[in-house]
Amino acid sequence: MNLLSSLFRRLLRMATVVLLVIVGSIVLVRFAPGYLSDAREMDARYAEGARNELATEAARSGSVGGMLWSEVRGLLRRDLGVSRQYEVPVVELVRPCLAVTVGLLLKSMMLAWIIAGCTATISNWGRSPVSLPGRLCHLTSTVLLAVPIGAMATMCLLADSGGPLLVLTTLLAARDFKFLDRMLRKAWNDPHLLHARAQGVSTPELIRVHLLPGIMPQLGSLATLSILTALGAMVPVEVIFSTPGIGQLAWNAAMNRDLPVLLAVTVMMAIAVTASGFGTGSRPATEWQTA
Amino acid sequence: MHTLHLTKVFAILLCTAVVAQVASPQAAPRLPGELAWTIGYDPKSFDPAKVDEEESEHVRYLTAGVLLRFNRYSQQVETQLAKSWSLSPDRMTITFVLRPGLAFSDGSRLTANDAAWSIRRVLLPATAAPVAEEFVEPAGVTVATPNDHTVVVHLPKPVVGIGKVFDEIAIEPAGRPSEGRITSGPYFVADYHRSQYIRLRRNEHFQGREGDRLALASANSIRLDVLDNAEKEIRLFQREEYDVINGLAPDYYGLLKQKSPSSVRDLGPSLNTEQIWFNQAAASPIPAWEKTWFQSQAFRVAISQTINRADLARVAYEGHATPAYNFISPANVAWYNHSVSTPHFDVAAAKAGLAHAGFRMNAGHLEDAAGHAVAFSILTNSGNAARMKMATLIQQDLAALGIRVTVVALDFPALIERLMHTQDYEACLLGISNADPDPNAAMNLWLSSSPNHQWNPSEKTPATPWEAEIDRAMQQQATSPTEAGRKRAIDRVQQIVADQQPFIYLVYPNALYAVSPKLENVKAAVLNPGVVWNVESLHLQGAR
Numbered sequence: 001m002n003l004l005s006s007l008f009r010r011l012l013r014m015a016t017v018v019l020l021v022i023v024g025s026i027v028l029v030r031f032a033p034g035y036l037s038d039a040r041e042m043d044a045r046y047a048e049g050a051r052n053e054l055a056t057e058a059a060r061s062g063s064v065g066g067m068l069w070s071e072v073r074g075l076l077r078r079d080l081g082v083s084r085q086y087e088v089p090v091v092e093l094v095r096p097c098l099a100v101t102v103g104l105l106l107k108s109m110m111l112a113w114i115i116a117g118c119t120a121t122i123s124n125w126g127r128s129p130v131s132l133p134g135r136l137c138h139l140t141s142t143v144l145l146a147v148p149i150g151a152m153a154t155m156c157l158l159a160d161s162g163g164p165l166l167v168l169t170t171l172l173a174a175r176d177f178k179f180l181d182r183m184l185r186k187a188w189n190d191p192h193l194l195h196a197r198a199q200g201v202s203t204p205e206l207i208r209v210h211l212l213p214g215i216m217p218q219l220g221s222l223a224t225l226s227i228l229t230a231l232g233a234m235v236p237v238e239v240i241f242s243t244p245g246i247g248q249l250a251w252n253a254a255m256n257r258d259l260p261v262l263l264a265v266t267v268m269m270a271i272a273v274t275a276s277g278f279g280t281g282s283r284p285a286t287e288w289q290t291a
Numbered sequence: 292m293h294t295l296h297l298t299k300v301f302a303i304l305l306c307t308a309v310v311a312q313v314a315s316p317q318a319a320p321r322l323p324g325e326l327a328w329t330i331g332y333d334p335k336s337f338d339p340a341k342v343d344e345e346e347s348e349h350v351r352y353l354t355a356g357v358l359l360r361f362n363r364y365s366q367q368v369e370t371q372l373a374k375s376w377s378l379s380p381d382r383m384t385i386t387f388v389l390r391p392g393l394a395f396s397d398g399s400r401l402t403a404n405d406a407a408w409s410i411r412r413v414l415l416p417a418t419a420a421p422v423a424e425e426f427v428e429p430a431g432v433t434v435a436t437p438n439d440h441t442v443v444v445h446l447p448k449p450v451v452g453i454g455k456v457f458d459e460i461a462i463e464p465a466g467r468p469s470e471g472r473i474t475s476g477p478y479f480v481a482d483y484h485r486s487q488y489i490r491l492r493r494n495e496h497f498q499g500r501e502g503d504r505l506a507l508a509s510a511n512s513i514r515l516d517v518l519d520n521a522e523k524e525i526r527l528f529q530r531e532e533y534d535v536i537n538g539l540a541p542d543y544y545g546l547l548k549q550k551s552p553s554s555v556r557d558l559g560p561s562l563n564t565e566q567i568w569f570n571q572a573a574a575s576p577i578p579a580w581e582k583t584w585f586q587s588q589a590f591r592v593a594i595s596q597t598i599n600r601a602d603l604a605r606v607a608y609e610g611h612a613t614p615a616y617n618f619i620s621p622a623n624v625a626w627y628n629h630s631v632s633t634p635h636f637d638v639a640a641a642k643a644g645l646a647h648a649g650f651r652m653n654a655g656h657l658e659d660a661a662g663h664a665v666a667f668s669i670l671t672n673s674g675n676a677a678r679m680k681m682a683t684l685i686q687q688d689l690a691a692l693g694i695r696v697t698v699v700a701l702d703f704p705a706l707i708e709r710l711m712h713t714q715d716y717e718a719c720l721l722g723i724s725n726a727d728p729d730p731n732a733a734m735n736l737w738l739s740s741s742p743n744h745q746w747n748p749s750e751k752t753p754a755t756p757w758e759a760e761i762d763r764a765m766q767q768q769a770t771s772p773t774e775a776g777r778k779r780a781i782d783r784v785q786q787i788v789a790d791q792q793p794f795i796y797l798v799y800p801n802a803l804y805a806v807s808p809k810l811e812n813v814k815a816a817v818l819n820p821g822v823v824w825n826v827e828s829l830h831l832q833g834a835r
Contacts (some may be wrong), residue, residue, distance in 0.1 A: 027557050033701070034702070034703070035708075036708070036712065037704050037705075037707040037712060038704075039704070040344060041707055041711050041743075042707060042710075042733035042740075044734070044741075044742070045343075045732070049343050086335055093485065096485050097486060139757060157523060160530075241520075242519065242520040244485075244517070248486070249486070252332070255702065255704075256702050256704065257463070268459040269706065
């Protein structure tokens, strides 16, 4: 019963966030300068057609309330509308981009976790609390986190080396390392682990039985943080590298005041962000003592 | 302890392997003998009748078979699917005779019926084809097919440059429009991955102008990557991933020239112009005294005389632009008027002109007769480095007259809203891309009643006598039965524009291209699509 009510509360929160995102997007884009303009108006050959399309859009977007109702009704019918820029259903635009972005995010998160896990392991294995490898790992991750993501991507582009995967992985690995290292350092020096180590318990068993159960809830939170970080970095990275993903689609939609596309992308992002929090906090934390 | 050590080694190796994997650069796949270049965005439509933006037009050029082709190099109309064509003495009947043995890319026969159907389709209001407007009265046009290889088009009234209009009408299979999948042109759309690339395959049934089969000369396929990133485009060109860069930016021209001098081409002035103009619209929400300045011929001429165009070309375009004083570029050999007298760079004359018009200097600032300090902002679009540099240089030039100028860069939608809808701006610096050398294509720009008459759009009646004269001259060129008559009218418009300076022309950006040294049969043209206008003859060395 508790689980059901918790789930209901979370779904309600998600619906509220999505609704607020829709309202916010509509208001911001509808009242952005240039909403009812089209670059083709400047081209004598295509100006007439562009003006006709704008007249239709002006009639459609007369009131924000009407637009909101139309978008919500469309979403409830799983109809994302038609792109203003390309005049094709938004679903057709989003589907291939989504595949590219999800692939990129999953790959970069997986690789980042492997790198962060390895470096945190290396960093924690010295006998002294602050070993040389640990210092080096910390210094590297601090430097990487200090570099803005756009600058990192531009450097890769100028150096003609690496790509979006490298940039996203580096960012996520640096951030994940900071948390994982702290988490492992604390857990590794917990009394029960010290006791187990002193008793000569093998390393795999030590990790499986004594370490992991204790840090699982924190790892869940870290995974959520990874997703949020990756989503935040997605737009600049995809735009700089011209990756045909959701980030670039959103950027182009914003530049062209393509409300249906922008709305679809922001709603998806809102759902992804709120859903990523589902995994954390819904389960009681496992206390290390129970391990 | 041994296990611990092994785990540590494993962690280091795994970490190294992962970093190496993600750091490897990614390259797009390329088929053997395939030509590749980029387009800036996804074409809105592959339907050749519905083309209403540049990238769709680019794909149409590569895929469409047309009765007549406007040769981008010689700037003459030539036959393509038609073996011959003729225009009646009253210029109202056009007769096309098709080549024998024509076929579509799927192997089906191409007859006069297909050509007639394609022409009728673009004329239908339901199709909403932009090219229909070029027939002036599309509803009155009739198309007949007296036999399998003849098409006769009757016009309700003569249309200037009618031959060129057929360059935009793709001949498709009657009743089977296929959005570029079945074409009568050199290529057809084989594969499209939105936001990634379009792959065009060679149409084995296409006949060149000489009736030769295309297979002997052209590339098997073309890949058009959707990429709006000049930096990345240059990198991939250098890695031989791309064969052509159309419209190379001046700063990248120098970069490429250093590394591979044979890969860059500067064809001299293009047909495009960069210009600045003042808002003269009576209804615009700017102060009345500013309108008075902008409507003053002396003021506009003085500004024109103060702008050092040679500096603009040298600094903003790194020397790859030509100072401009006329709306027709010298590259447009047929229409450029060499004898137009224009106000050239002369700051002293500008100061004298302003003094004569009632402006005066006060503590280093220019003031009008009522004591208002002369200051205005120049709008331009953000993201165009050359325009920003030009605006800054103009700001410095005008400081010599005591005029304070502010440069404002807006993104394109916001800029267009100001120009076309609210008219809330003082001056604007933008460019015009002239895809068609015939000045009739710019009719909408010059007619005072047109919404594209930028300095004062949609005038109910011409606001000034010289605008009325431009209207008359433009109508005259559109109806004149002779080319000489048309030329006289256009020459007159050039002189009026030079005298009145409604647009202060700044530079003609040069046509810059990058072409792979491996590409053969290149004859780059200033007109779009530039290097690839003769795509049916282009191929990579050793790829045949």
